[in-house]
Amino acid sequence: MKSLFRLLPYLSKYKTTLLVGLLTVIVTNLFTVASPWIIGDAIDELKRGIETRTLRHEDLMLYAGLIVGFALVAGIMLFLTRQTIIVVSRKIEYDLRNDFLAHIQKLPYSFFQNTPTGDLMALATNDISAVRNVLGPGIMYPADTLMTLSMSLVLMFIKDWQLTLLALIPMPVVSIAVYKLGQLIHEKFNQRQEQYAVLTTKAQENLSGARVVKAYVREEYEIEQFRKVSWEYFKKNLVLAKAQSVMWPLMFVLVGLSLLITIYVGGLKVIDGEMTIGTLTAFFTYLSLLIWPMIAFGWVTNMWQQGAASMTRLAKIFDTVPDIRDTEVTDYSIQNIKGEIEFRNVSFTHKGAQQKTLKNINLRIPNGTILAIVGYTGAGKSTLVNLIPRLYDVTEGQLLIDGVDIKKIPLEVLRCSIGYVPQETFLFSESIAENIRYGDDNANRELIYEAAEISQISKDVADFPQRFDTILGERGITLSGGQKQRTSIARAILRKPNILILDDALSAVDTHTESEILDRLRGVMKGRTSIIISHRISTVQHADMIIVLDKGEIVEQGTHEQLIEFGGIYAGLYEKQQLEKELEEL
Ligand SMILES: Nc1ncnc2c1ncn2[C@@H]1O[C@H](COP(=O)(O)OP(=O)(O)OP(=O)(O)O)[C@@H](O)[C@H]1O
Ligand SMILES: [Mg+2]
Incomplete structure (x- = not known):
């Protein structure tokens, strides 16, 4: 339940409307609980009128008018309650969803790599709805039923306190039953919700991977997989529904007991002349007014528990502090960057990975140069360039831009100065x-x-x-x-951009178009820094400096000519690609 306290700031934004709403609840109930009293009086009046033969038409009209009038006022007020409290809950739902997305946007790239999209979808839809229920019906019904309950009880006590106490005997049982059942429902709800996230993830992957599914003729397989997950969801829903469906009949039975006691004891009192028929009728009507609060109590408990569970899940995301952000070391006087990049003894390990992806990288890229990176697949090229816009932060060593530690540069300034074309x-x-x-x-x-x-x-x-x-x-x-x-x-x-990063961004472009693009880029990028990753020598050979990455380490460094001369990995790649080209031309 603690998690729900986080909603207080949201509620306080609408406190005036909510107060009006609560006021209408009070007025509604004043008029609702007055009705049984009038009905009781009316019956006694009627009885006396019939017995003494003094019944007047006007008296009848008066009572009927009063009952209808009171119901009308109560009805109008109830309408206003919904217009205020429920509308506020919808507004908060809107605020919450926006805040959720805004927060997610701030989280680092690694968060998205480690969180299934389906989970986030489920949170943004189902869970936020569950929280909304707490804020709307979850506030309206308790307020309403609490009023009905207390006002009815007071009036019942005034009428006949002994009978009231007797009629209330089954009520503690109701509360205990509701509480126990509520716990069960809570647990089942959680399981259902988790399965929903699995289902959403499955559906989402299936849709975005449609091309692969079709190409591998895996439709049947996917249908079967989805059916399984869906079936699990169905079963979990059914279990939840079962637990929930026990609630209502149980309530009716227990409240029915109260009615039984009232009829029996009250009936005896009427026979003995200790109570009028009117009072008994009023009593009975009050008890039936109490049925709803009893049921609502159970229902609202569920709602609150589900809402709390959902809010806990949401809070987990809200509490994820973006680890890549501006901090106290940020120097806001830096308003632009030129583009000199320096890696000082940089090592990097992916979250949860066993081995370092990058090891002891020492590299200085002067402003205005074109650096090319080559290397076998999985060598760490993409990881290396991802460090520059701080998609990841270095885990060891230091990365400097214009001689300043990258962590001191405001994130927005940094990222706005970089033109990044990702591999995908x-x-x-x-x-x-x-x-x-x-x-x-x-x-x-x-x-x-x-x-x-x-x-x-x-x-x-x-x-x-x-x-x-x-x-x-x-x-x-x-x-x-x-x-x-x-x-x-x-x-x-x-x-x-002052720094342009092309991560294998020309791999699907033919060599002729490629050299055209590179030529023009050289023009626009004059005086700025470019980093080009490629598997093709033709792309990189005119770069000012080329580095070869192998298993996360820089193993070769120099110009095209120097590296050919060196006769290492680069020279090997070059030879192989020359050969392929010659074969093609044959
Ligand atoms: N989020 C991650 N968690 C753990 N390991 C990762 C993660 N991302 C990448 N790796 C691993 O880091 C290594 C380097 O990956 P990277 O994408 O940098 O290679 P690359 O040189 O760009 O390869 P390619 O030429 O195929 O694009 C790989 O072994 C990869 O499996
Ligand atoms: Mg890559």
């Missing part, structure tokens, strides 16, 4: 222009066209139905691998 390009389901503009919000059309020209995507775009306004991705056309890469490059150069 990602484009949004928007127009090509919008996808390129992602690099710089303020860029106008001219600049977008210019960037597209440099990355050589323009000529492809000319053939698309709506040119630059052609929608990509799930809602539009699918680009080829090379087109995607070139769009991503346009995005990166649009921001005129």
